[in-house]
C-alpha cells in the first residue's frame with residue numbers, strides 16, 4: 687500500500703520536476719542568446735536596465751517577485767533521481783562503504799536540508815535583501831526603490847574603530863560586472879587573486895591603508911552579501927560562510943575557497959542582473 691502511494695507520489699513529483707526543468711531550460715536558452723549579444727557591450731546593460739525600468743515600471747517587479755518565490759519552492763520536492771538512488775541504496779545489501787564515499791554522501795544530505803531550509807522565508811536582513819537566504823533583489827528593483835547606496839559595518843584593523851561605510855550600487859556593480867565580462871574566460875571557475883586577497887579600504891579615522899575589514903555577521907542568515915560584493919570583499923568571508931551562500935543559492939558544488947568564492951561573485955551578480963553575462 688505504502689509502496690503504491692509512494693510510486694504515485696514519485697510520478698507526480700517527476701512530472702512536476704520535468705515541467706519545471708523544461709521551463710527553466712527555456713529561460714536559460716534565452717539567456718544564452720542574450721549573452722552573445724552582451725559579450726562586447728556590457729555597458730549596454732546599464733542602458734537596457736534604465737530603459738526597461740522606465741518603459742515597464744510596474745509589471746516587472748511583481749513578475750520578478752513571483753519568479754523568485756517560485757524557483758525555490760519548485761525545487762522543494764527532492765528530484766526523483768535522488769529518491770530512486772535513496773531507495774536503491776536502502777534495498778541493496780550494505781556494501782563496504784569507504785570513509786571517502788561516506789563523506790561524499792554527507793554533503794548531499796546537508797544540501798537537501800539546505801534546499802528545504804531555503805524555502806523558509808526569513809525577515810529580510812537589509813532593504814536590499816530578499817526573504818530568501820543569501821539572496822538580494824535585482825538591480826532594476828533596487829533602483830526603482832531609490833536604493834542607490836548600499837551600506838555595511840566595517841572595522842579598522844589598526845585603530846579598531848567600527849563604523850558604517852557605503853558604496854554606490856550602480857557604479858560598483860558596473861565595475862565588477864565589466865571586470866567579470868572581460869576576464870571570466872581566463873578565470874577557469876576560480877576566483878582571481880584580487881578577489882581572494884582583496885585590497886581593503888583606507889581607514890576613515892587613522893588613515894591606515896588597506897586596513898578596514900567588513901564586519902561579517904556571525905548569524906549567516908544576516909550576512910550583508912551585497913555590501914561585501916560591492917566592496918569586492920567577499921574574500922574576507924570564511925570558507926564556511928561562502929559554502930553557506932552556495933548551499934542556499936543552488937550551487938551544490940563544494941570545493942576550495944577560490945572555487946566557492948568565484949561562484950559567490952557570479953551568483954550575486956546574476957541576482958542583480960539575471961540577464962547579464964554571469965552564468966556559472
Ligand SMILES: [Zn+2]
Nearest residue numbers: 842845889892
Ligand atoms: Zn583606523
